Amino acid sequence: MKKVCFILATLLLSAQYMYAQTSGCEKLDKWIETWKKGQQTYFGYPVNEKSQLHDFYEWYLSTGMEVINLNNAGDPMTNTPDKMSTHAFEREVIEYFAPYYDFDIDNVWGIVTHSGTDGNNHGIYFGANYLKNKTKMEPIVYVSDEAHYSNMRLAHLQNLDMRLVKSDPMGRMIPEELEKALDTSRPVLIVYAMGSTFKGAIDDMKALNAVIARHKEIPAVYRHVDAALFGGYLPFTKHKAMVSHKEIGFESIAISGHKFFGIDSPSGLFFCTRDIYENQSDFNVTYLNGNMRMINCSRDAVQPLKFWWLIQKVGSKGWSQQAQSMMECTAYLKQQLDKIGWPAWVNEYSNTVFFRRPSADIVNLYKLALGYDDNFGGELAHIVVMQHVTKEKIDVFINTLKNSKQK
Numbered sequence: 001m002k003k004v005c006f007i008l009a010t011l012l013l014s015a016q017y018m019y020a021q022t023s024g025c026e027k028l029d030k031w032i033e034t035w036k037k038g039q040q041t042y043f044g045y046p047v048n049e050k051s052q053l054h055d056f057y058e059w060y061l062s063t064g065m066e067v068i069n070l071n072n073a074g075d076p077m078t079n080t081p082d083k084m085s086t087h088a089f090e091r092e093v094i095e096y097f098a099p100y101y102d103f104d105i106d107n108v109w110g111i112v113t114h115s116g117t118d119g120n121n122h123g124i125y126f127g128a129n130y131l132k133n134k135t136k137m138e139p140i141v142y143v144s145d146e147a148h149y150s151n152m153r154l155a156h157l158q159n160l161d162m163r164l165v166k167s168d169p170m171g172r173m174i175p176e177e178l179e180k181a182l183d184t185s186r187p188v189l190i191v192y193a194m195g196s197t198f199k200g201a202i203d204d205m206k207a208l209n210a211v212i213a214r215h216k217e218i219p220a221v222y223r224h225v226d227a228a229l230f231g232g233y234l235p236f237t238k239h240k241a242m243v244s245h246k247e248i249g250f251e252s253i254a255i256s257g258h259k260f261f262g263i264d265s266p267s268g269l270f271f272c273t274r275d276i277y278e279n280q281s282d283f284n285v286t287y288l289n290g291n292m293r294m295i296n297c298s299r300d301a302v303q304p305l306k307f308w309w310l311i312q313k314v315g316s317k318g319w320s321q322q323a324q325s326m327m328e329c330t331a332y333l334k335q336q337l338d339k340i341g342w343p344a345w346v347n348e349y350s351n352t353v354f355f356r357r358p359s360a361d362i363v364n365l366y367k368l369a370l371g372y373d374d375n376f377g378g379e380l381a382h383i384v385v386m387q388h389v390t391k392e393k394i395d396v397f398i399n400t401l402k403n404s405k406q407k
């Protein structure tokens, strides 16, 4: 009996494999092979390459959902979510995650976004509207020169005045530089980098808030946190106070869904307080039953379902384990680099290790992201330690580096 089962299982597995091999398009099959192989050494970018959505796709196909055109246009946080959408699930996702950022359920508004950038777009747009509504003045955006470029792009797109504030060598906005840059006669819209892109630095939000608070003459303040990557794992570590709306003091936060959480394509979360939501300009769109506060009309309805699915299947316990293991592997990578005498640096709370740039072959093989900084000897590269960057893979990487040194 056991043997029969084994043969059946083997047949099933190979059938699945064969099925996967015959898309009927050689080009597609080849591309998939390249991607699967490359994924094993995909070290340079902050995406979770161990997505746990296999069952989701099986369920989706088995119910015939693939023929239905789903759309979440409209507000998921209104009292009666639209039945012909996944608004009800989207709202549950927002209410599940809100406490992880220390928002009270009755004082939060949020959506599942299309990406971290989409969340930053809402943060900057909501911030600018809020400040204009409160003061009838145009705000100025402050952001560090090491923050993700999306913030600069979005400030430009929204036609807002922006001041780039210098950061220290490790990548954190310098409080004294913020103080110098401040125009205290106009509202302040500050974007905090929670994870500068190359060095993984977190702006010292408490120190920066204190600088702003010293200037009582500032007409109004709005603080948005760009936490695309770090906002995923920090709530599941002992450093969760770092992303606490109440502890730190911020009005909105954006997080990516395809980074830590393991959604398999771009998506994200956006949260703000009700006060911010209520102080937006109204666009009354009667055919969508109400005020349209979000920027996009059509919105993805499948991503909220994937989030909801992962909450059931991975949940707080799974994410805590993953976050802990990522932190351990980050420390391990840094330690192993130190051991072979390869100059390397890592910021506190960060899963991003940056180091002297290795040869072009290694950079290509591991898809390392590149940087340059004279403070650290010039050419650099970084690894973002995500769920798929395990100790075993780190050992192989270190060996490769060591051998390249001896050449």
Ligand SMILES: *Cc1c(COP(=O)(O)O)cnc(C)c1O
Pocket (backbone or CB within 6 Å): 046, 115, 116, 117, 118, 148, 150, 193, 194, 195, 196, 197, 226, 227, 228, 229, 256, 257, 266, 267, 268
């Ligand atoms: C990745 C990242 C972004 C961009 O997020 P997307 O989801 O790729 O749009 C913005 N800011 C930070 C800090 C990031 O790490």
